[in-house]
Amino acid sequence: MQIRFVTSAATIDTLPPATAEVAFIGRSNVGKSSLINALANHKQLAKVSKTPGRTQLINLFENADGTTLVDLPGYGFANAPKAVRSNWGKMTDQYLLERDNLRRILVLVDGEIGPTKLDVEMLEWLRSEELPFAVIATKHDKVKAAKKVKRKRELAAGCGLTEQEITWVSAAKGINIELLRDRVYKWLH
Numbered sequence: 358m359q360i361r362f363v364t365s366a367a368t369i370d371t372l373p374p375a376t377a378e379v380a381f382i383g384r385s386n387v388g389k390s391s392l393i394n395a396l397a398n399h400k401q402l403a404k405v406s407k408t409p410g411r412t413q414l415i416n417l418f419e420n421a422d423g424t425t426l427v428d429l430p431g432y433g434f435a436n437a438p439k440a441v442r443s444n445w446g447k448m449t450d451q452y453l454l455e456r457d458n459l460r461r462i463l464v465l466v467d468g469e470i471g472p473t474k475l476d477v478e479m480l481e482w483l484r485s486e487e488l489p490f491a492v493i494a495t496k497h498d499k500v501k502a503a504k505k506v507k508r509k510r511e512l513a514a515g516c517g518l519t520e521q522e523i524t525w526v527s528a529a530k531g532i533n534i535e536l537l538r539d540r541v542y543k544w545l546h
């Protein structure tokens with residue numbers, strides 16, 4: 358994937374229109390930037406989204422074919438002031454509900470710790486709104502071999518999905534990155 362950073366936006370109205378788009382969402386520290394960098398094969402790409410002031414913005418990346426990837430701000434930042442949290446909710450809700458040509462929402466869940474309460478709430482909300490989503494379990498390399506079978510079963514159950522419906526990845530070790538790249542490509546085309 359040839360991916361370039363295009364823009365950061367505070368509201369959906371200021372985003373350029375998309376032909377086909379896949380969005381990434383998850384709690385802070387889930388490994389979202391690392392995964393976007395791994396998919397793009399670009400070490401610093403999503404770093405831009407981590408610079409102060411931009412962490413609460415929607416970051417838009419463009420593939421060579423004009424399709425786009427969107428990095429939504431992380432949720433579950435425990436210490437954030439209420440105003441920041443409520444603004445986060447409004448902005449992401451609006452994006453997820455109103456964005457034209459949004460083909461799939463990738464919900465990242467930390468593979469080491471499993472779905473948090475906020476992850477489960479997000480999944481319930483996406484289901485209630487009938488939005489197309491897929492769960493990606495991150496940090497596959499952090500799960501000990503002896504625990505992998507059990508953790509895969511538990512994570513899927515916690516998300517209300519079958520094990521086959523979850524894509525396990527490791528940005529650090531490059532596990533299933535190629536597979537996810539193919540899936541993203543299919544969702545976009």
Ligand code: GDP
Nearest residue numbers: 385386387388389390391496497499527528529
């Ligand atoms: P974000 O806040 O969701 O963008 O998360 P980051 O991509 O910044 O990652 C948060 C932390 O998890 C960092 O310390 C990363 O190095 C680490 N991390 C991310 N992906 C992986 C992975 O696949 N394996 C391991 N072991 N650590 C990871």
